[in-house]
Amino acid sequence: MIDKLKEISKDQLLAEVKKYADSKAKFVTGSCNDLGDKLEVTYYFNASPGMDMSALRFVVGKGEEVPSMTGIYLTAVLIENEMKELFGLKVKDLAIDFGGHMMLAQDSPVLPMLKSEDQKAAAQKGGK
Amino acid sequence: MAPRTITPFGPQHPVLPEPIQLKLTLEDEKVVDVLPAIGYGHRGIEKACELNEYPKNIYLCERICGICSAIHGMTYCDVVEKLWPLEIPPRAKYLRTIWAEMSRTHSHLLWLGLAVDALGFESMFMQYWRIREKVLDILEMTAGHRVTQSVAVVGGVRRDIDDDQKKHCIEVLKDVRKEAEALNNVLVNDYTVKARTVGKGVLSYDQAIALGCCGPHLRASGVKEDCRQLGYWAYGDLSFEPITAPGGDTYSRVAVRCGELLQAIDLQLEAFAKMPEGDIAAKPKGSPPANEAATRIEQPRGELFYYAKGNGTRNLERLRVRTPTYANIPSLLVMLPGCEMADVAIIVLSIDPCISCTER
Numbered sequence: 001m002i003d004k005l006k007e008i009s010k011d012q013l014l015a016e017v018k019k020y021a022d023s024k025a026k027f028v029t030g031s032c033n034d035l036g037d038k039l040e041v042t043y044y045f046n047a048s049p050g051m052d053m054s055a056l057r058f059v060v061g062k063g064e065e066v067p068s069m070t071g072i073y074l075t076a077v078l079i080e081n082e083m084k085e086l087f088g089l090k091v092k093d094l095a096i097d098f099g100g101h102m103m104l105a106q107d108s109p110v111l112p113m114l115k116s117e118d119q120k121a122a123a124q125k126g127g128k
Numbered sequence: 129m130a131p132r133t134i135t136p137f138g139p140q141h142p143v144l145p146e147p148i149q150l151k152l153t154l155e156d157e158k159v160v161d162v163l164p165a166i167g168y169g170h171r172g173i174e175k176a177c178e179l180n181e182y183p184k185n186i187y188l189c190e191r192i193c194g195i196c197s198a199i200h201g202m203t204y205c206d207v208v209e210k211l212w213p214l215e216i217p218p219r220a221k222y223l224r225t226i227w228a229e230m231s232r233t234h235s236h237l238l239w240l241g242l243a244v245d246a247l248g249f250e251s252m253f254m255q256y257w258r259i260r261e262k263v264l265d266i267l268e269m270t271a272g273h274r275v276t277q278s279v280a281v282v283g284g285v286r287r288d289i290d291d292d293q294k295k296h297c298i299e300v301l302k303d304v305r306k307e308a309e310a311l312n313n314v315l316v317n318d319y320t321v322k323a324r325t326v327g328k329g330v331l332s333y334d335q336a337i338a339l340g341c342c343g344p345h346l347r348a349s350g351v352k353e354d355c356r357q358l359g360y361w362a363y364g365d366l367s368f369e370p371i372t373a374p375g376g377d378t379y380s381r382v383a384v385r386c387g388e389l390l391q392a393i394d395l396q397l398e399a400f401a402k403m404p405e406g407d408i409a410a411k412p413k414g415s416p417p418a419n420e421a422a423t424r425i426e427q428p429r430g431e432l433f434y435y436a437k438g439n440g441t442r443n444l445e446r447l448r449v450r451t452p453t454y455a456n457i458p459s460l461l462v463m464l465p466g467c468e469m470a471d472v473a474i475i476v477l478s479i480d481p482c483i484s485c486t487e488r
Contacts (some may be wrong), residue, residue: 001420001421002420002421002422003418006377021338024334024337026337026340026341026342028340028424028431028450028455029342029433029448029450029455031435031448032423032443033437033446042435044422044433046350046353046431048337048352049352051352051353051357051358052354053422055422060274061308068225069202073338073340074338074339074461075338075339075340075455075458075459077458078166078457078458079454080455081451086345087407088152096163098165101167102165102166102167103166103167103170103487104167105167105172107145112172112175113174113175119178119179123441123443123445
């Protein structure tokens with residue numbers, strides 16, 4: 001389990017992130033999980049000083065727009081672009097939008113981090 | 129306003145061992161804007177880690193980076209162990225710490241060589257890399273390989289260090305420390321080095337926090353934060369205090385790494401002296417449970433973050449890796465504007481960029 005994980009809605013995201021910024025916390029990174037018809041997004045922060053880590057998590061439907069936190073933490077620009085092109089997370093108002101080609105080239109697989117049907121079936125059967 | 133030109137810096141450039149491109153907007157010789165472009169080395173390792181059974185991912189994660197390969201393998205094992213959770217034997221904690229600090233030693237020696245070469249000190253570059261060979265030799269002797277050491281297993285480590293090897297490592301490390309200290313003294317006091325680095329690429333304390341920087345890059349802005357303070361593996365038993373510098377400039381980043389190089393050797397010597405006898409690995413039972421965990425380990429370039437999610441099968445549901453350079457690249461957006469084109473190379477190099485790590 002992740003310690004100090006707070007579950008929020010996507011509408012609460014910017015207000016919650018602002019609290020971290022106001023407390024001078026450092027943004028660490030984000031991670032995205034494919035839950036089938038939804039995406040689970042988690043952002044991690046380190047308190048400074050002390051390095052105490054905590055996290056914010058929300059779940060959105062695939063295709064739903066989520067606000068970018070790059071207006072508060074510019075450093076989130078890489079992970080938000082990455083989640084956009086690898087998972088299809090629709091991030092709105094990115095400070096720098098690489099247009100789906102930060103990591104991927106024109107001929108790369110589309111949304112390669114989403115679970116394939118084989119992966120889903122293997123997980124349901126208990127793995128190989 | 130002078131006419132503006134956009135000049136690509138990289139992806140192939142003499143100071144860049146790996147490909148990254150910076151699109152520099154210049155007014156005459158002054159940088160006014162920068163846009164980083166990555167993606168030249170993306171290998172999809174996170175996806176591959178979902179498709180392999182979890183023990184095989186150690187080999188994949190070790191190949192995320194050639195310089196801190198051992199630390200990637202050990203960090204992967206650390207986060208997977210947290211899924212059970214599984215406690216590793218005390219001797220394994222010390223062995224992981226020793227190999228991690230050996231990696232930091234040769235990584236900082238590599239960086240110092242590259243940095244002085246970028247400044248034009250070719251003989252000093254060869255001296256740093258000459259003594260780095262001695263560290264690679266003891267890595268090869270203890271781990272079996274110079275580059276991809278492959279010492280980690282889930283539950284501990286794969287190999288032990290016997291008394292003869294330990295004695296030889298201590299002799300070599302003392303010798304390397306003496307030579308490194310002499311070189312460092314020349315480096316940090318040299319007039320030309322100061323002229324090329326003092327006041328270049330400044331990042332203030334507040335900017336370093338706001339931009340989420342980590343590692344020596346963060347500590348060179350005066351922020352006393354280092355994951356080793358969390359006391360993982362054997363660090364809780366060792367005398368460790370983060371090394372900082374107040375300037376936030378390229379010179380401070382050189383000075384912090386010079387200090388950390390000597391400190392890494394001291395930590396190895398202390399760990400060898402305190403290492404207990406005992407088993408080197410605990411055996412995990414079954415598959416990683418349906419759980420999730422995150423871990424943070426201090427790599428030579430800064431905080432390495434791993435997140436793992438198990439689903440009760442032999443395959444992980446998800447593995448996420450955030451490397452230090454990934455956190456440090458955005459700071460270039462602040463450090464480069466205002467500098468001269470001639471200073472771009474050493475400023476970019478001063479974050480110790482590792483692109484294969486960043487893109488995974």
